[in-house]
Amino acid sequence: MLKKGLLGQVIQHLCCLPGVGPKTAQRMAFQLLQRNRDNAKALAEILLKALAEIGHCQQCRTLTEQTLCEICADPARELALLCVVESPADVWTVEQATVFKGRYFVLHGHLSPLDGIGPDELGLDALEQILAKGEVKELILATNSTLEGNATAYFIGELAVKHKVQASRLASGVPMGGELEFIDRVTLLHAFKGRRNIE
Known part of the structure; x- marks a missing residue:
């Protein structure tokens, strides 16, 4: 070429x-x-x-041309629910796929000591300040289901415990319409570990 x-x-x-x-x-x-x-x-x-x-929202750190993004500026959003994601693209994905009505906090990555990415690089001090205000009652950890994403979720979960905030992790496992023979072993393992009662 x-x-x-x-x-x-x-x-x-x-x-x-x-x-x-x-x-x-x-x-x-x-x-x-x-x-x-x-x-x-x-x-x-x-x-x-x-x-x-376009810069970053001063509150949730997603991409926006305003001081506050549309979600953070929306008074109808639930202050008690905060969803932590790895990237601004994840905010769009959750917004398009769910009925989540809380707010977000964007990490812009995940913990990766080998790449020099620690808590400071992810803005976890800003997240801790939000948790310390006492408005957030549930922290939803929507980091990726990778080794780094899980480690990041665990670290943030510890911050939630410190501030007496309930932390939950997105469920992972067999996708809707998925057939077991085509599911990889790790996904199937998570599905079995995360099983729940039929209501």
Whole structure:
């Protein structure tokens, strides 16, 4: 594949997107430059505007162009429920998939001592200040079900205990419509450990 000139640079920079390899980046570049120049220009302009104006919500740390994001500014949200997630993308996912009406706290990662990511890098001091106010009654730990995500959830759970806040973890296991023969061993193990009574 040619990597010279502006076209090659566009293709290379598109490869920085998650899940986009050289072939996909090449198709995107040709689509934008060959057939869709108006949208390419609009995309470039909105990206520059977003980079200049989008920062972090002062309360939950998600991405927003305002001081407070729409969720934190919404007086109808439940102050007693706080959901801890790893990224702003997780906030969008939960909002689209559930009827959760509480607030969020975005970590921007997970504990990873090997990568130099400790409690300070995740803003856990700010989370502890929120818990210390006494408004939060339940802390929902929605970190990823990875080794690092579980370690992060455990650490935050200890903070919740310290401030006498009930902490819960998202259930994990067999997905809706899943067939046992296609479920991996770790997922099945979590499903058995997290089983509950039939109501």
